[in-house]
Amino acid sequence: MKKIAELVFIPHAARGHIAAMLELAKLLITRDASLSITVLIMKLPGNPNLAAYTDSLVASNSFSERIQFLDITQSEDKINSAETNPLVFVDLFIKNHKRHVKNTVTDLFQTDNSPRRLAGFVVHMAWTEMTDVANEFRVPTYVFWPSPAGWLGLNFHLQALREERDMHVDLRNKLANDYTNGGELWVPSFANPVPTGVIPSMVLDKSSADVFLTFVKRIRETAKGVIVNTFAELESHAVGSMISDGKLPAVYSVGPIVNLKGEGSHAFSVGREAQDNESNIIEWLDDQPDSSVIFLCFGSCGSFSEDQVKEIATALERTGLRFLWSVRRHPGLTTKDTTTTTTTTKLAFVSDFVDPEEVVPEGFLDRTAGVGKVISWAPQVAVLSHRAVGGFVSHCGWNSLLESLWFGVPVATWPLFAEQQLNAFQMVKELELAVEIKTGNSRVVDKGVVSAKEIEDGIMRVMEPHSDIRKRVKEISQKSRKTMIEGGSSYSSLGRFVSDVLENLY
Incomplete structure (x- = not known):
C-alpha cells in the first residue's frame, strides 16, 4: 500500500490567514500526489462569521478528498476573559488547545494499517507553541509566515538584540528613545535604515513583546523551516539576507500565494447577499x-x-x-x-x-x-x-x-x-x-x-497613467506570475520544501 505523507496545518483564526494557508495546501497537494493535509480549525471567541466561512470552504473545495477540516475549538473557560492584550490572549488561547491538538493527531494516526504517515506540522507564525506537540510526535515543525520576508528578518534581528542585551526593557527603551528622536535602525533584511516609528508597537509594549518575540525565538530555535508568502524577485535583499545568515531555519519563499477566487480575503457575508x-x-x-x-x-x-x-x-x-x-x-x-x-x-x-x-x-x-x-x-x-x-x-x-x-x-x-x-x-x-x-x-x-x-x-x-511606479508595478506583476510556474523561483522553493518533507519522512 502506497504511503501518504500527512501534514497537519494549524492556521490562525483570521479569515485572510486561513485563506492564504489553504491556498498553500492546494499548491502542495497539486504538486505531489503523495501529500495530504489535515487542517485543524480553532476559532477565536467573538468571530461569529468564521464557522460559516469554514463551512463554505469545505463545501466548495475541489481538493477535499486530500484536504480535510477538523474543528477542535474548545471553550475559553480556562482563558482569562478579562485579558485585553490581544497577543497575550492569543497565547493563552493556543496553550489551552495544545492537549486537544495532541489528542486529535493521536486519533488520526492510531491505526497501524493506515496508509497515512505523519510528516510534520505547518503552523501559523503565532501558533509556534505547537512545536512542543510536534516534538512529542518526533516530526518537524514548519512555520507559515503570511507577512513580508523583511518583517520576518526584522523580528529575527530584534529577538537577537534582546538576547544580546539580556533585558527586554533595554531594547524597548532604546527603540522608544530612537522613535522620539526620529531614529533609525539598521536591519539586515532591509537595504535602507528602518525608521523606528514604523516598527510595530508590539515590540514596545513589554507584555506584547514578551509574547511575540518568544514566538520568534521558537521559530529560530525549533522550526525546521519558514514558509514565507513572498517571492525572491520582490524581496531579494530580505530573502538573501536570511539565507546567507547560516544560523536561521530554512526559508522557503513560495509566493505570491494569491487567493484568485477571493474566498475569505475580505468577505464578511456568504450566500446570496454577497453574490x-x-x-x-x-x-x-x-x-x-x-x-x-x-x-x-x-x-x-x-x-x-x-x-x-x-x-x-x-x-x-x-x-x-x-x-x-x-x-x-x-x-x-x-x-x-x-x-x-x-x-x-x-x-x-x-x-x-x-x-x-x-x-x-x-x-x-x-x-x-x-x-x-x-x-x-x-x-x-x-x-x-x-x-x-x-x-x-x-x-x-x-x-x-x-x-x-x-x-x-x-x-x-x-x-x-x-x-x-x-x-x-x-x-x-x-x-x-x-x-x-x-x-x-x-x-x-x-x-x-x-x-x-x-x-x-x-x-x-x-x-498618473505613465508614472515610473506604474511601470515598475507592471514589471513586478509579470515577474510574480512567472515565479509560480515551472522554472520560477517560488516554484523551485516549493519543490524544495516538498522534497525536505518527504526526505525527513522516508
Missing part, C-alpha cells in the same frame, strides 16, 4: 473606461471617524475621478495604553454591512452618482483584477499588497495598525512600488485627521 452585491459591483465596473477607477478599501478592521470620512469624500469629489469606495463601521473599543500616554484601539471583528448613507456626508451620494460608487463589503480580488481599476488606496495588509502587485495595480499607502506601517515603508521607500498618502507610525494611533488635500494629492499621483 448579489458582487454582481452589482462588477456590473458597475464593466461600464467604466479602462484604468479609470480609484479603489479605496481598508481591510477587515479598517474604519475611520466621521471627520475622516468627510475628508475622504471631499478629496474624491475634488479629484473628479471615478471611484469605488468600501466603507465599513468597526466596533472598536477605545482603551488606555498603560505603557505610554497615548490612546490605542483594541480591534474587534467586523460582522455587519453598512448602509453608505449612514456614514458619508449628506448629499455626497447624489453629487457623485455619475462617477462613484460607495459600498460596504468589497470583493477585493474581483475588483483589483478588473480592467477598469487603475489605482488602489490600501491599508497595506500584506495579502492586499500581493493581490495589487499580481494584478498590476499601483497602491497609495494608508496603513492603520500592526505591521502595516512597516509594509508601507517597504513598498514606498525600499521597493519603490507605491506612493504615500500616509505613512503613520506604529506607536501612536493617530487621532488627527488626514486632510482632503493630502488624500487628493496621493490619489492623483497613484492614478
Whole structure:
C-alpha cells in the first residue's frame, strides 16, 4: 500500500490567514500526489462569521478528498476573559488547545494499517507553541509566515538584540528613545535604515513583546523551516539576507500565494447577499473606461471617524475621478495604553454591512452618482483584477499588497495598525512600488485627521497613467506570475520544501 505523507496545518483564526494557508495546501497537494493535509480549525471567541466561512470552504473545495477540516475549538473557560492584550490572549488561547491538538493527531494516526504517515506540522507564525506537540510526535515543525520576508528578518534581528542585551526593557527603551528622536535602525533584511516609528508597537509594549518575540525565538530555535508568502524577485535583499545568515531555519519563499477566487480575503457575508452585491459591483465596473477607477478599501478592521470620512469624500469629489469606495463601521473599543500616554484601539471583528448613507456626508451620494460608487463589503480580488481599476488606496495588509502587485495595480499607502506601517515603508521607500498618502507610525494611533488635500494629492499621483511606479508595478506583476510556474523561483522553493518533507519522512 502506497504511503501518504500527512501534514497537519494549524492556521490562525483570521479569515485572510486561513485563506492564504489553504491556498498553500492546494499548491502542495497539486504538486505531489503523495501529500495530504489535515487542517485543524480553532476559532477565536467573538468571530461569529468564521464557522460559516469554514463551512463554505469545505463545501466548495475541489481538493477535499486530500484536504480535510477538523474543528477542535474548545471553550475559553480556562482563558482569562478579562485579558485585553490581544497577543497575550492569543497565547493563552493556543496553550489551552495544545492537549486537544495532541489528542486529535493521536486519533488520526492510531491505526497501524493506515496508509497515512505523519510528516510534520505547518503552523501559523503565532501558533509556534505547537512545536512542543510536534516534538512529542518526533516530526518537524514548519512555520507559515503570511507577512513580508523583511518583517520576518526584522523580528529575527530584534529577538537577537534582546538576547544580546539580556533585558527586554533595554531594547524597548532604546527603540522608544530612537522613535522620539526620529531614529533609525539598521536591519539586515532591509537595504535602507528602518525608521523606528514604523516598527510595530508590539515590540514596545513589554507584555506584547514578551509574547511575540518568544514566538520568534521558537521559530529560530525549533522550526525546521519558514514558509514565507513572498517571492525572491520582490524581496531579494530580505530573502538573501536570511539565507546567507547560516544560523536561521530554512526559508522557503513560495509566493505570491494569491487567493484568485477571493474566498475569505475580505468577505464578511456568504450566500446570496454577497453574490448579489458582487454582481452589482462588477456590473458597475464593466461600464467604466479602462484604468479609470480609484479603489479605496481598508481591510477587515479598517474604519475611520466621521471627520475622516468627510475628508475622504471631499478629496474624491475634488479629484473628479471615478471611484469605488468600501466603507465599513468597526466596533472598536477605545482603551488606555498603560505603557505610554497615548490612546490605542483594541480591534474587534467586523460582522455587519453598512448602509453608505449612514456614514458619508449628506448629499455626497447624489453629487457623485455619475462617477462613484460607495459600498460596504468589497470583493477585493474581483475588483483589483478588473480592467477598469487603475489605482488602489490600501491599508497595506500584506495579502492586499500581493493581490495589487499580481494584478498590476499601483497602491497609495494608508496603513492603520500592526505591521502595516512597516509594509508601507517597504513598498514606498525600499521597493519603490507605491506612493504615500500616509505613512503613520506604529506607536501612536493617530487621532488627527488626514486632510482632503493630502488624500487628493496621493490619489492623483497613484492614478498618473505613465508614472515610473506604474511601470515598475507592471514589471513586478509579470515577474510574480512567472515565479509560480515551472522554472520560477517560488516554484523551485516549493519543490524544495516538498522534497525536505518527504526526505525527513522516508
